[in-house]
Amino acid sequence: MITLESVSKRYGSKTVIHELSFTVGRGEIVGLLGPNGAGKTTTLRMLAGFTAATSGTVTVDGCDMATDNVRAARAIGYLPERPPLYDTLNVAAYLRFVARAKGVPRAALTAELERVTAACRLEEVFHREICQLSKGYRQRLGLAQALLGAPVVLLLDEPTAALDPAQIQETRKVIRAFGAEHTVLLSTHILQEVTLLCHRVAIIDQGRLLAIDTPDGLRAAHEQAQVVALQVNGPAAGLREALIGVDGVAAVEVAAGPAGAPAHAVTCRVDTDADPAPGIARAVAGRWDLHRLERRRPALEDVFLHYVGRRGPGKEAA
Numbered sequence: 520m521i522t523l524e525s526v527s528k529r530y531g532s533k534t535v536i537h538e539l540s541f542t543v544g545r546g547e548i549v550g551l552l553g554p555n556g557a558g559k560t561t562t563l564r565m566l567a568g569f570t571a572a573t574s575g576t577v578t579v580d581g582c583d584m585a586t587d588n589v590r591a592a593r594a595i596g597y598l599p600e601r602p603p604l605y606d607t608l609n610v611a612a613y614l615r616f617v618a619r620a621k622g623v624p625r626a627a628l629t630a631e632l633e634r635v636t637a638a639c640r641l642e643e644v645f646h647r648e649i650c651q652l653s654k655g656y657r658q659r660l661g662l663a664q665a666l667l668g669a670p671v672v673l674l675l676d677e678p679t680a681a682l683d684p685a686q687i688q689e690t691r692k693v694i695r696a697f698g699a700e701h702t703v704l705l706s707t708h709i710l711q712e713v714t715l716l717c718h719r720v721a722i723i724d725q726g727r728l729l730a731i732d733t734p735d736g737l738r739a740a741h742e743q744a745q746v747v748a749l750q751v752n753g754p755a756a757g758l759r760e761a762l763i764g765v766d767g768v769a770a771v772e773v774a775a776g777p778a779g780a781p782a783h784a785v786t787c788r789v790d791t792d793a794d795p796a797p798g799i800a801r802a803v804a805g806r807w808d809l810h811r812l813e814r815r816r817p818a819l820e821d822v823f824l825h826y827v828g829r830r831g832p833g834k835e836a837a
Contacts, residue, residue, distance in 0.1 A: 520545050520672055520702040521566060526575030528561055528726075535561050536726040538575070545671075548698035550713035550720050551706040554827060558726035559706035560600055563674050566704065567597040579672055593622070596670035600677055602661025606650035610641060610660060613649060614667065621668035635663040638693050640686075654681035662690065666697070673697055675705035679712065691716055710820050720819075724827040737822045746815045747799055749785040753807030761802045762787055767795035782810050 521543035528536035536558050543549045551559045564570045565577050568588040577584040582591035605613055614632050623631050636642055639659040644652060652660065658681050665673060678694065679687045694703060694716055707713060713720045714734055721731040730737060747768075751758060755773040762771045762785065769790040773783050789795045796814050803809050 520547075520580055521704055522576070522578040523562075523566075524576040524578075526562075526565065526572045526577055528565060528570070529573045534726065536565075536572075539723075539726070539728050540575075541721055541728060541731050543702055543704050545702055546698065546700055547719065548694065548703040548705070548717050550717035551704065551723055552708070552710070552713050552720050552823065553706075553723040554708055557708075557724045557827075559708075559723060560676055561726075562723070563597075563599075563676050563704070563706055567595060567599075567674050568592060569599075593668075594671045596665035596668070596673045598661045598665040598673075598675045598678055600680070602657055603664070604649050604657060604660060606648070609648045610645050610652075613660070614663060617664045618667050623668050631667060631669075635666045638666060638696075639663040640689055655683055655686045658682055659686065659690070662693065666693075671701050673701060673703045673705075675703065677707060678705055679707075679709070710823060714819055722823060722826050729826040730822075734819055738819065745789055747787040747789060747796055748811070748813050748815060749787070749799065749803065749809065750782040750811040751785055751803050751807050751809050752782050753803065755783060758783060758785055758803065758807070761806070762799060765795060765798045765802050767793060768799065782808075 523539050523541055526536060526539045527534060539558075539562065551562060553559055561570070565572050565584065566579060568584050568591065571585060579591045580594035582588070582594070584591055605616075608616065611632070614635065615628065618628055618631055636645060639662050641656070641659060641663060644656050649657070649660065658678070662675070662678060665675070673694075675694070679690050682690060694705070697703060698716075705712075705716070717734070719731060719733050720737060722729045722737075758773050759771050762768055765787075767789045768787045770788040772786040772788075774786075775783065787795070787799055794814070796812060800809065800812055
């Protein structure tokens, strides 16, 4: 349903998207995950037809966005970072306007307005002027206009921004329900968002795709960066020397334990598929008191930082 093939975007001499390639299938929710300025918004704008790729091919529902974006627009529901609202209209008038612009038949208009109003919990503000809406209701109205016309592809740029916790949960329910039979690509810098919503995660930074897989797949690929944590009574220098010599241990960090505790908190970063915990235990247990040892499975946050946390400052805005 969505295909990007070697897509790049340049503004003058500045390249903000570099040879981006990935696909999104029907019934799939994929998250574009990356820090602010990573290129997520530019990618969605190219898919929505708001800007053209400098090179490469962007395809939505079988339509090439360079040559057939008018036909593709009928398949797309788009919620940009700032919802496209008209403050002089009330909610009902605005949704009718968008429905007409999308070609919703007059006979189906009332039912369609009721559908998106209920899905986005807009009943209480249906006749209120948009200029009087809170940020949360403005975001929900932006989502409602994207849902109008039953598009087969939904592009969402930070869909839960400015929402309170209850509204976030409601919005996620709407996205999950839509993604059951349609295609959803959403951008976010919130790790919890992709964990709870997305079938796959595409990590993007400085306009480059760094990784794409399921959340569990990304964790599995990052197994070599797992951590073994210990609490040991022993000298810091001796602990470092003993542990760095264990097969599979790539780095050792020793820190003071909790206030009043005699034990050091030790973190061993491992780079092996085999379990190094037995070797670590043998290295310390015969010489010092070992109080705790556990192997931590990496969280998605660890995976994310592994890809983007070491790239340093100077990220290109996009």
